[in-house]
Structures are given as C-alpha cells and as structure tokens.
Amino acid sequence: MRSSDLPEVRSLELFESMSDSNFEALMQAAYLQTFPAQLELITEGDPADFLYVVIEGCVELFARTNGRESTMGMVRPVGTFILAAVLKDAVYLMSARTCQRSKLLMVPSENIRDIFQRDEAFARAIVVELANCYRTVVKEHKDLKLRTAVERLANRLLRYHTDQGGTGMLELPQDKRTLASLLGMTPENLSRAFNTLKPYGVVVRGNKISLDDLEALSTLAKPNPLIDGRDT
Amino acid sequence: MRSSDLPEVRSLELFESMSDSNFEALMQAAYLQTFPAQLELITEGDPADFLYVVIEGCVELFARTNGRESTMGMVRPVGTFILAAVLKDAVYLMSARTCQRSKLLMVPSENIRDIFQRDEAFARAIVVELANCYRTVVKEHKDLKLRTAVERLANRLLRYHTDQGGTGMLELPQDKRTLASLLGMTPENLSRAFNTLKPYGVVVRGNKISLDDLEALSTLAKPNPLIDGRDT
DNA sequence: CGACGATTTGAATAGGATCAATGGGAGTGG
DNA sequence: CCACTCCCATTGATCCTATTCAAATCGTCG
Numbered sequence: 001m002r003s004s005d006l007p008e009v010r011s012l013e014l015f016e017s018m019s020d021s022n023f024e025a026l027m028q029a030a031y032l033q034t035f036p037a038q039l040e041l042i043t044e045g046d047p048a049d050f051l052y053v054v055i056e057g058c059v060e061l062f063a064r065t066n067g068r069e070s071t072m073g074m075v076r077p078v079g080t081f082i083l084a085a086v087l088k089d090a091v092y093l094m095s096a097r098t099c100q101r102s103k104l105l106m107v108p109s110e111n112i113r114d115i116f117q118r119d120e121a122f123a124r125a126i127v128v129e130l131a132n133c134y135r136t137v138v139k140e141h142k143d144l145k146l147r148t149a150v151e152r153l154a155n156r157l158l159r160y161h162t163d164q165g166g167t168g169m170l171e172l173p174q175d176k177r178t179l180a181s182l183l184g185m186t187p188e189n190l191s192r193a194f195n196t197l198k199p200y201g202v203v204v205r206g207n208k209i210s211l212d213d214l215e216a217l218s219t220l221a222k223p224n225p226l227i228d229g230r231d232t
Numbered sequence: 233m234r235s236s237d238l239p240e241v242r243s244l245e246l247f248e249s250m251s252d253s254n255f256e257a258l259m260q261a262a263y264l265q266t267f268p269a270q271l272e273l274i275t276e277g278d279p280a281d282f283l284y285v286v287i288e289g290c291v292e293l294f295a296r297t298n299g300r301e302s303t304m305g306m307v308r309p310v311g312t313f314i315l316a317a318v319l320k321d322a323v324y325l326m327s328a329r330t331c332q333r334s335k336l337l338m339v340p341s342e343n344i345r346d347i348f349q350r351d352e353a354f355a356r357a358i359v360v361e362l363a364n365c366y367r368t369v370v371k372e373h374k375d376l377k378l379r380t381a382v383e384r385l386a387n388r389l390l391r392y393h394t395d396q397g398g399t400g401m402l403e404l405p406q407d408k409r410t411l412a413s414l415l416g417m418t419p420e421n422l423s424r425a426f427n428t429l430k431p432y433g434v435v436v437r438g439n440k441i442s443l444d445d446l447e448a449l450s451t452l453a454k455p456n457p458l459i460d461g462r463d464t
Numbered sequence: 465c466g467a468c469g470a471t472t473t474g475a476a477t478a479g480g481a482t483c484a485a486t487g488g489g490a491g492t493g494g
Numbered sequence: 495c496c497a498c499t500c501c502c503a504t505t506g507a508t509c510c511t512a513t514t515c516a517a518a519t520c521g522t523c524g
Contacts, residue, residue: 044458421511
C-alpha cells in the first residue's frame with residue numbers, strides 16, 4: 001500500500017498502540033484499493049475474509065431478508081467495519097456497498113487474528129473498538145424501540161447539528177432515502193416527518209437544514225445521552 | 233464466595249482460559265449475593281461498578297426513555313451482562329432487574345479491567361464474548377427493522393422450539409408481557425399475533441405452545457440464520 | 465371464596481406503509 | 495445554453511398495522 005496513507009491508518013485508535021513491526025506486517029498483507037460508487041463490497045453470509053478500513057469516501061452497511069432491505073449504518077473515514085465477524089472467523093452479518101467512489105484498506109482477517117494473538121496492545125485496542133461498536137448498536141436499538149419516527153428524526157438532526165459545529169445549520173450526510181432507511185422508515189414517511197417538524201423551526205432546503213428554534217426542537221426530541229451520546 | 237459455585241463460573245467461556253491465580257484474585261474480590269424478584273439491580277446512566285454473572289434465576293435487561301420502557305434482553309445462568317460498560321469504565325446503557333429470586337456474582341469492574349490488562353488469555357476471551365454480544369444485538373436490530381410483528385413472533389417461536397429439543401412443544405421462557413416488549417410490541421398486539429398464527433398450527437395454552445404445522449409456520453416465518461441463528 | 469394481576473378481546477385511533485402521481489434538480493447530449 | 499431525461503423527493507389518497515383505551519375473562523395465590 002502507499003505509504004502516504006499509512007499515517008492516518010496508524011493513528012486509528014485500533015492500530016495506534018500496536019508494535020511497529022506488527023503494524024508493518026499487517027500493512028504488508030493489506031490491499032489498498034479504490035472502488036467505484038454503488039459497488040457491493042461484501043454480502044451478508046459470506047465468510048469474513050477481510051477487515052475493511054475506509055480511507056476515503058463512504059460505505060453503507062445494510063441488511064436484507066426476504067426481499068426487504070434496511071440501512072444499518074454508515075462508515076466514513078477513518079473507520080473500520082465488520083471487525084466482529086473477522087475476529088470470530090464467522091460470516092458477515094451485514095452487507096456493505098460504497099456510496100461514492102471510495103478508497104478502502106483491506107486487511108486479510110487471518111492476519112488480524114494472527115497478530116491479535118501475539119500483540120497484547122492490539123488485543124486491548126480491539127476490545128475498546130468492539131465495545132464501542134457494541135454500545136453504538138445498543139443505542140440504535142434503543143432509539144428504534146423507544147421512539148417514534150418523528151422523535152428519531154428530531155434527535156438525529158440535533159446530533160448532526162452538534163457534530164457540525166452547532167451553527168444553526170446542518171447538512172445531511174446522506175441521501176434522504178438512505179437517512180429514512182437508517183432511521184427505520186420509508187422515504188415518504190421521512191418527508192412527512194420533516195413537515196411535522198416545521199413548526200419546531202426545522203427548515204429544509206435540499207440536504208441543507210436550518211434549525212431556527214433549537215429549544216422547541218429539543219423539547220420535542222428530548223435527547224438522551226444514553227441514546228444519542230457520542231461516547232457515553 | 234461459596235466455592236461450590238466456582239466450577240460453573242470457572243467453566244464460563246469468559247473465565248475458563250485465564251490463569252488460576254488471576255481467577256482466584258477475581259473471585260476473592262467478587263460478591264455472591266441472592267436478590268429477591270423484581271429488584272432493580274442497575275440503572276442506566278450509573279457508572280459501571282460491577283460485572284454481573286447470573287448464577288441462578290433470571291435477569292431482564294431493559295431501557296427507559298421519556299416515560300417509555302422496553303425489554304432489551306434476558307440473561308439466564310450462566311451468563312454475564314454489561315461487559316462493555318465495565319471494560320470502557322463507562323456508564324450502563326441498560327438497566328437490569330431480577331425476574332425471579334436470583335443468585336448473582338458481582339465482580340468489581342476495577343478488578344476486571346485490572347486483570348484484563350495482565351492476563352492475555354482473559355483479554356482474548358473477553359474479545360470473543362464481546363463479539364458475541366455485538367453480533368447478538370445486530371441480529372436483534374435486523375429482526376426489528378426487517379420484519380413485521382407477526383414474523384418476529386413466528387421466528388421466535390421456532391427458535392424456542394429448536395432450543396427446547398424440537399418436540400413440537402415449547403414453553404415460553406418469560407411472561408407474555410415481557411415477550412411482547414422483547415419483540416417490540418404491546419401485550420395486546422402479541423395476543424393478536426398469536427391469533428394470526430393459529431391457522432399455521434400454533435396452539436397456545438398459557439405459556440405452553442404447540443406447533444402443529446412446522447412447515448406452514450416456517451413458510452410464513454422464513455427464518456434466516458443471519459438473524460435467528462444461535463452462533464453464526 | 466375473593467382479590468389481584470395477567471391475558472384476552474373489542475372498538476376506536478394513530479402511526480406508518482403502500483400505491484400513484486407530481487414536482488424538481490443534476491447531469492447529459494444536442 | 496437549452497431541452498431532455500432520469501432519479502429523487504414530495505404530496506395525496508388509501509390501506510394496513512399497531513397502539514390506546516376500555517372491559518371482560520382467566521388463573522393463581524391468599
């Protein structure tokens with residue numbers, strides 16, 4: 001792989017504490033590749049051959065069953081996906097596709113497991129990463145089970161708003177279609193949810209949103225750090 | 233703690249590969265305690281002081297927000313809960329209460345983190361356990377997002393049926409009220425879902441169910457190992 | 465037997481999905 | 495630069511699912 005990409009990978013929490021030689025070994029075995037948009041990278045049910053790291057672009061995790069499909073998450077630089085399947089040497093539970101042209105690092109899962117056995121610091125970093133993944137999904141699950149569609153949207157807008165600096169403006173980081181699926185609703189329903197939020201100061205112009213009455217929106221949304229929090 | 237309980241704890245996947253001395257140390261620091269039914273053991277948002285192991289009885293994990301409440305999972309002997317919060321030294325994301333009189337082992341989280349640092353085998357076991365937890369929640373999340381209430385119930389019945397030996401009979405391992413919440417619906421709706429399944433050979437007598445037409449039920453349920461599978 | 469909680473049933477409502485049709489850019493090709 | 499096309503998003507109408515509220519029934523435990 002190109003060494004210019006190494007620093008950002010190395011600085012990933014997952015890789016930063018491992019030994020130099022083990023990191024070298026991992027990178028030796030890894031592939032760095034650019035994929036076009038809308039390419040299905042992995043399919044649920046397939047054996048986990050690689051751990052993926054998103055270097056540039058964006059990847060959508062999704063799941064299918066019985067003809068239906070739902071977006072499970074989005075991965076942006078610099079983030080990894082399907083770590084659990086790799087560690088367990090199991091099949092993927094989710095499929096993944098590129099949203100845009102994307103540069104991905106693919107680390108063979110054998111090498112991950114191998115070095116995991118030998119590098120204590122790496123093993124510990126993996127635990128932290130896994131625990132984060134776990135807690136993220138638990139929060140999403142709570143979100144879905146405890147809130148209505150409008151509440152989920154309201155809280156999501158507040159989260160994006162905070163992430164993007166809290167200027168009263170925000171940009172949706174994905175299609176409304178994808179956002180709808182991520183929030184567990186149909187595109188039509190998302191559109192109506194935006195209308196429902198209009199009286200709360202939510203103004204939509206394409207994928208740019210302005211929040212003109214944060215207080216009202218927060219009162220409706222009732223954000224909860226144990227669901228919406230970044231880290232807690 | 234009582235040494236008669238040690239073997240079953242020791243044989244937990246999480247503890248079985250760690251060194252004897254570290255296991256001793258963990259157990260020295262741990263408390264074994266019996267709690268009455270319906271006692272709230274931990275509350276989401278509280279700091280994670282202990283890792284819990286269910287020795288006898290049953291514990292319900294649940295979450296609350298904004299006045300609503302939902303069952304997130306059930307833990308039976310011998311299983312652990314809230315490992316991720318303990319490892320991250322973070323707050324609990326879920327609350328827990330006993331369903332029945334239950335005997336629990338409480339291991340101070342400091343000791344867990346301490347030995348996790350020192351015992352490589354333990355660290356590895358933790359990764360496996362965490363990966364399992366993660367994949368379980370992902371499956372539950374897929375279940376909720378991709379299936380209707382009736383489908384969720386049908387698949388759940390098939391799973392219990394298999395777990396209990398596949399004799400055509402099964403027993404619900406919890407209240408219908410709790411099952412409903414676990415499946416993300418109201419008790420009333422669960423009752424109606426059972427009625428919907430009657431033409432598919434599902435006969436309900438209290439918490440005892442018989443499945444008289446497995447083929448029809450499976451055709452409706454379309455079970456998917458990537459959602460319903462125990463281990464995959 | 466009586467009381468209580470859990471479950472079931474019924475009726476009305478609300479929330480979301482589906483189907484169908486329209487509007488609105490972004491990109492393409494003339 | 496403009497017209498065309500295509501896809502996404504929105505809107506409307508309707509249907510279906512699930513929730514809510516209310517009441518009846520069942521079962522269990524004192």
